[in-house]
Amino acid sequence: MERKKTVLTGIKPTGTPHLGNLMGAIRPALEMAKKPELDPYFFIADYHALTTVQDGKTFRNLVHEVAATWIACGLDPARCTIYCQSDIPEIFELSWILSCVTPKGLMNRAHAYKAVVQENQEKGQEDLDAGVSMGLFCYPVLMAADILMFNSDFVPVGKDQVQHVEITRDIAQRFNKDFKKVFKLPMHVLSEQSAVLPGLDGRKMSKSYDNTIPIFAPSNQLQKLIARVKTDSVGPTDPKNPETSTLFMIYKEISTPEEIEAMKQKYVAGISWGDAKQQTFEKLDQFLAEPRKKYQELMANPAQIEQILKEGGLRARKVATALLAEVRKAVGKI
Ligand code: TRP
Numbered sequence: 001m002e003r004k005k006t007v008l009t010g011i012k013p014t015g016t017p018h019l020g021n022l023m024g025a026i027r028p029a030l031e032m033a034k035k036p037e038l039d040p041y042f043f044i045a046d047y048h049a050l051t052t053v054q055d056g057k058t059f060r061n062l063v064h065e066v067a068a069t070w071i072a073c074g075l076d077p078a079r080c081t082i083y084c085q086s087d088i089p090e091i092f093e094l095s096w097i098l099s100c101v102t103p104k105g106l107m108n109r110a111h112a113y114k115a116v117v118q119e120n121q122e123k124g125q126e127d128l129d130a131g132v133s134m135g136l137f138c139y140p141v142l143m144a145a146d147i148l149m150f151n152s153d154f155v156p157v158g159k160d161q162v163q164h165v166e167i168t169r170d171i172a173q174r175f176n177k178d179f180k181k182v183f184k185l186p187m188h189v190l191s192e193q194s195a196v197l198p199g200l201d202g203r204k205m206s207k208s209y210d211n212t213i214p215i216f217a218p219s220n221q222l223q224k225l226i227a228r229v230k231t232d233s234v235g236p237t238d239p240k241n242p243e244t245s246t247l248f249m250i251y252k253e254i255s256t257p258e259e260i261e262a263m264k265q266k267y268v269a270g271i272s273w274g275d276a277k278q279q280t281f282e283k284l285d286q287f288l289a290e291p292r293k294k295y296q297e298l299m300a301n302p303a304q305i306e307q308i309l310k311e312g313g314l315r316a317r318k319v320a321t322a323l324l325a326e327v328r329k330a331v332g333k334i
Contacts (some may be wrong), residue, residue, distance in 0.1 A: 007038045007189075008152040010045035010085065010143070013053075013062030017069045018212035020197045020205030023253050026073050028191040029156045033080050040080040041150050041316065042070060044309075047086045048142060051135040064298075067305050069215070072295035083312035085146060090320035095138075095145035097327060101174045102141055110140045111163055144168040149320050152186045162188050180330040182323075197253060198246045202230045213250075216295045219285050226250075226281040236272035247273075251280045254287040 009029055017026070033040035044066045046059065053059050063084060075082060085091060107113065113136060120128045143164045147155055148171075155165050165188035172183035196204045199211030206212070213225050229246050242248040242264050252260050267276070298305055 004037060004039040005153040006041060006150055007032055007035075007154040007156065008041040008043075008147060008150050008186075009156045010043050010048070010146050011066050011070065012045045013049050013066040015062075015207060016212075016214045017065075017216075018205060018207070018214050019250070019253075020199065020212065022073060022215050023197045025156075025158060025191055026070065030070075030074050032154070032156055032189070033075070038154070041083075041152070042075060042080055043083045043085050043088075043146070043312075043316070045085050045143075045146065047092075048139060051133060051139060063309075064302055064305050067309055068295050068298035071298060071305075071308070072291040073215070074291075077308045077312060081312050081315045082308060083316045084309050087309065087313035088149070088316055088320050090317065090324040091142070091145045091149050094149055094324060094327060095142045097331060098144050098148070098171050098175065099138060099141045101178055102144075102171050106167060106170060107137055107140060110167065111160070112139060113137055140164050140167045141171070144171045147186050148172055148183045149323060150316070151184050151323065153184065154189050155186050156189045156191060158191060162190070175330075182326050182330050198249055200225065200228050200230065200246075202246050213284075215288060216292050218292075222285055222288070223281050226277050226284065229277065229280075231273040231276075234273075236274070237270045239270050240267045240273075240276075242267040245276075247276050247280045251283060254283055259283075 029042070032038065033042070044063050046063050049059065049062060053062065067082065067084075070082065071077065113132060116132050116136070117128050120130050144167060147165070147168050155168075157165060165186060169185045172185055176183055199205030199209055200213070201209065201211045203209050203211060213222070217225065226247075229250070231245065231247065232240075234240050245267065248263065248267060251263055255263070263279070266279075271279075
């Protein structure tokens with residue numbers, strides 16, 4: 001039997017997850033993980049987060065939040081190997097080995113580093129590397145180790161991470177050429193969702209715009225947030241255009257084709273914004289009820305999260321240990 005292909009993605013813990021994250025990243029990745037021909041690996045890139053989070057308590061919380069979020073949204077730990085990056089020491093050994101075949105110039109061109117340099121330039125900073133840690137600079141090498149450690153075939157990522165997967169391929173090719181053909185070349189998979197979910201103010205839902213709807217907000221907060229969604233000034237009984245309505249776009253993401261069609265008719269017939277808000281809220285509240293409950297249960301029981309991550313970590317380490325043995329042999333270590 002042919003080995004299943006591996007799909008792997010890393011999740012950087014970054015604060016309260018919102019509907020935009022759910023629709024744009026979590027849901028497409030989980031859909032992919034469900035395919036029977038794939039072997040999914042999802043991990044929490046906690047040591048990557050260490051480039052920005054420097055407070056122990058916040059750090060631990062973030063890890064729990066991310067794990068609980070993904071499990072609550074449908075990740076099945078029995079089928080999908082879920083683990084914490086920092087529990088797999090093999091990744092860090094591999095990261096060092098890879099850094100020795102990585103040209104520094106390749107890192108100079110990585111976008112996160114370049115952005116800081118550019119910012120320093122614009123601010124007239126004398127030291128263009130001000131505020132750059134080696135962690136930030138070497139971030140793509142660690143990411144390459146994450147990916148290559150499990151011989152990943154597919155890596156679902158957002159647009160901003162495509163460059164990092166390309167860098168990973170470069171690094172893998174160099175290693176294969178310099179030592180031995182150990183690594184497969186991974187492919188990035190852009191999340192299929194091309195439409196972006198709008199936030200409360202109609203712009204893309206994003207933490208930086210402060211316009212998000214948190215996935216696990218309690219009902220009453222959810223209702224208040226939906227009440228804040230920006231609408232136009234069309235009169236209460238006048239026909240409304242669903243295609244330009246933020247409310248409708250949210251509704252569309254969480255409803256069946258029949259429900260969507262029925263709602264469309266209501267807009268055209270002239271539903272009031274107040275009613276549209278109420279109905280969108282009810283639908284969303286119902287849609288999120290199950291995940292919200294599961295999330296709260298998990299967060300109230302961190303030992304259970306730890307246990308899931310521990311089991312996933314053990315599974316992942318088996319694979320990592322075998323691959324690292326090959327890598328060590330290739331570089332000549334006895
Ligand atoms: N850098 C990714 C992000 O910021 C997270 C990440 C770390 C990752 N390692 C990975 C994603 C490996 C895919 C594969 O979102």
